[in-house]
Amino acid sequence: MPELPEVETMRRGLEKKLLGKKIQDIEVRLPTIFQGDIESVVGEEFVAFQRFGKALVMQLSNDHSIAAHVKMTGQFVYKETKGTEKEVKNFHPKLGVGSELPNKWTHVIFTFFDGSKLFYNDIRKFGWLKVLPTKDVHSLSFFSSLGPDPLSNLSVKKFYTILQSSSAPVKNFLMNQQKIAGVGNIYANDALFLSRIDPRRSAKSLSEEEGKRLFEAVQAVLKKGIAYGGASEINYINVEGGKGSYQDHFLVYGKEDEACSRCQNPIRRIVQAGRSTFFCPVCQT
DNA sequence: CTTGTACCCTGACCGC
DNA sequence: TGCGGTCAGGGTACAA
Secondary structure (H helix, E strand, O other), X not given: OOOHHHHHHHHHHHHHHHOOOEEEEEEEOOHHHEEOOHHHOOOOEEEEEEEEOOEEEEEXXXXXXXXXXOOOOEEEEEEOOOOOHHHHHHOOHHHOOOOOOOOOOEEEEEEEOOOOEEEEEEOOOOOEEXXXXXXXXXXXXXXXXXXXXXXXXXXXXXXXXXXXOOOOEHHHHHHOOOOOOOOOHHHHHHHHHXXXXXXXXXXXXXXXXXXXXHHHHHXXXXXXXXXXXXXXXXXXXXXXXXXXXXXXXXXXXXXXXXXXXXXXXXXXXXEEOOEEEEEOOOOOO
16 A cells, blocks of 8 residues: 555655664564565664655665565554653554564564664565665666656656556556556546546547646645655554554545545446546546 | 556455 | 455566
8 A cells, every 4th residue: 555655754754763773683584575685784874765666775874775665564663662652652553553563464673773673564475675785776677667756756748758658548557667656546546536537548648738737636646645644544654653644635545436526426436457446437537 | 569467465344 | 253255456477
């Protein structure tokens, strides 16, 4: 579920909590999730946290980085040596994580020299963490094939050019990370609703005006998602163990049969590329 | 080249 | 209460 706004919220949380922290130890409980040499980062400190689409790159003081993708259910949670009452309260048990860490879904534990810890939890084990030289990060196939990020290095003109290169349904286009990076199912649905474009239309069929409308809608929903701290629809939580609230502001996502907020006709659900699409068949054309 | 589909995995949910 | 089946979806491998 984590898409650009959730990962950006994570990035900000990691930056706030971990900048300058020195790694004392990394305990890997599930080797399939963690690749690379731990020894090459022990004793180093975090110097920068970047995000590329839905992926994170945590840079260390010795020219190495830890690249990470949390996929569907990964969580980074930071805790001081002794959890304060407030931290425990913020920790949301309904999201599948109890107040005690580590738990059965904790697969990697970072310990810092000041005694604080960072836990990587992942129910479905789809996520990954990789230690590698910083200069090699963008050679990883995942990063090298990533399209531009709609909130940093993408202009409306470039967006339209990329849009014109694909005959796939525009919904699939938005979710294709090779075209643009960071948009997943929730924000793709909401951006198409906001721009009043039918998700079934071919990407290249959009007029210049529609392309501009869609681009602005994509940026708007992503910014709104970040402003609400992301969507905790399934089990996303932030670095401090708290929830986001964008799920309370979905425009169409998950609203099958509910009245369209614009024209009151029922929202319809269809499946595109194996994913649910929610849209208003009357006012999205 | 593009587009579609199965799969990885587990928890939630539904019907019986 | 519990059991089986289905669904959710990011990315990827592979088929068409």
